[in-house]
Amino acid sequence: MRNTLLLSLACLAQSTGALTLHERAQPATVQYDIHRRQGLSHARHKRSAPETDIDNEETYYAITLNLGTPSQAVEVILDTGSSDLWVNAGNSSSDNPYGVFDSSSSSTFKVVNDEFAIMYVDGSGAMGDYVTDTVAFGNVTLTDFQFGLAEESSTQLTTYTEGVCGIGYASNEYADLRNDEGYANLPEALVNQGYIKSAAYSLWLDDIDAGEGTILFGGINTAKYSGSLHTLPIQAEQGEYSELAVNLSGVHVTQAGKSISVNNTAFPAVSVLDSGTSLTYLPTGTAMDIIDAVGGEYYASQGLAVLKCDAARKSDYEIVFAFAGFNLSIPLSDMLLEASFGYCALGIAPESETASGGIYLLGDTFLRSAYVVYDLANNEIHLAKTNTNPGPDHVLEIGTGATAVPQVTGTPNTQTATAATATATGKSGSGSGSSGKGSDSDSDDQKENWAPALRTDFASLLVGVSFVALLLAL
Known part of the structure; x- marks a missing residue:
């Protein structure tokens, strides 16, 4: 995640604005x-x-x-x-x-x-x-x-x-x-x-x-998603919007449509939609349960889990991300990153306390299965399942103002089976994370010269000497 400053986020604000489409x-x-x-x-x-x-x-x-x-x-x-x-x-x-x-x-x-x-x-x-x-x-x-x-x-x-x-x-x-x-x-x-x-x-x-x-x-393309866009308010900290973060209600696993128990005690939690982060970082308990459920093996030295690619791609596991009024189910095969020697890395990892400071990140492994509209003007995110077999483009212009978002339905994906969904629930409460910014004890010189941010570079882990040695040892 390349944030110039990753601020602590609290579930404080409810947005009333919306897109006007033309x-x-x-x-x-x-x-x-x-x-x-x-x-x-x-x-x-x-x-x-x-x-x-x-x-x-x-x-x-x-x-x-x-x-x-x-x-x-x-x-x-x-x-x-x-x-x-x-x-x-x-x-x-x-x-x-x-x-x-x-x-x-x-x-x-x-x-x-x-x-x-x-x-x-x-x-x-x-x-x-x-x-x-x-x-x-x-x-x-x-x-x-x-x-x-x-x-x-x-x-x-x-x-x-x-x-x-x-x-x-x-x-x-x-x-x-x-x-x-x-x-x-x-x-x-x-x-x-x-x-x-x-x-x-x-x-x-x-x-x-x-x-x-x-x-x-400035627009949406209804050919690129299936179903309706679901609106989520961007979460603010102390009344200020700085991160593209929404409330995530929970995450769990299904196999053949049947739910597998996953630790969701940290939810609901604020999660940043971040295209600058390769992996999806979840609460440690949740991530580890998901890894166990799908048969992955976690390596703390690398901060990621690996699976045999062929078996994982043929499995009927799905990772279900639950938001308010909307579940996004992603097949396990779509949450994998190619490594080597027949192994893949799982695109979900435990939060890094030293890096993310407890902020949960919905990175590229999540975003590539989602159609996301980032409405900075009205402080809203609109989510839908991406349509990987779209027809002709149908582009609508996003206008101005705070009127309600029309229920614009995307094109059905007839070549892809409907994913099973289930509601993931957790204990009530608000999620928060610590700032990527230096603490109050940081020197003024440090604050003047640098704005810290989190960047996650996955490819380096896959080609690193230690990771190759790890795969050879499997």
Whole structure:
């Protein structure tokens, strides 16, 4: 999860706003594709309305942006868990395979200040300047767009670092967290420059095994989901919205439609929908019970569980995520990540107290089975089951205002059997997590220079020497 600051969340706010959808011959949307990068160690994201393609790497989502005049192509991780766009400067590493931005070659480049800095909990980070320049993708060209230009960046996991395109709340920007003047990040800039009507977007993969998906800014595509969209209020902390987090009522396992008991005492709990996190992190008791139920073997040294791929893919287990009024059932086969030697890693892991601080994360292994609409303007999330065999696109524009969301039904997926569902319940109460931010005892210098965030890079675990040795020992 690439959060510039992972704040403690409490179940405090109930949102009353909703999407207004319009069918137009030429909807004000932006669509863009996303793409998968096998074996790499980041999370990539989708956008649309404008709509853009995204790469689904099983470990992250990625998009390509064109920066400056003339344009320079840079690949970045798409992250709903953070809010800043940052890229590597041209002098940081000229042979970076993700691309770098040479500001001296751009006639539209301007420096805002030298106060950009971000650090992730895994030890990676970036420092440099806040700058403005032209940013283009798909049919969009944003002028004077502010982003971070990293003169220095580091990673604990790979030789080269990849920039990040955060599309969360602007209140989660590094500048805003420093109490500096905030700025319009990508969703807000698309509104301000007339490309979309509202700061809202939908994200989906075209297929579980596909290398591509799409993010649609300012609209929804009813062909890409089955059934109805279910509305969940985004949870606020002390009246402020900073994370794309919802209340998760519980999680459990079914086999052939029969429920298997799972520890749900930690629920209901606030959980962040984060495309920048590869795995789905749940309360320890819940995660361990799920691992046991599906026949996985957990390795604490790696922080994940493994299963034999063939047997797991042929099984009739389903993982059921329960929300208020809506259950999303995901076949076990769709919660697996390819490892090696015939073994797969389960896409669910126990929370990491040192990394997530008790915040539960619905990462890519969850999101690739869900159609998600992120309505930042009205502080709502809309969820549906993704349709992996869609028909022709049917795009509706998201308008403005706080009227009720129409019951727009997605296209039935006739090639996929209806998943069995069951209600997962837990003890009443609110979930909360500790901040990814430094505690009050942190020094002022640390607070001024760095905004900590959590990043989970799954691919590095799969190719690490210790993990290979672990698999050979099985």
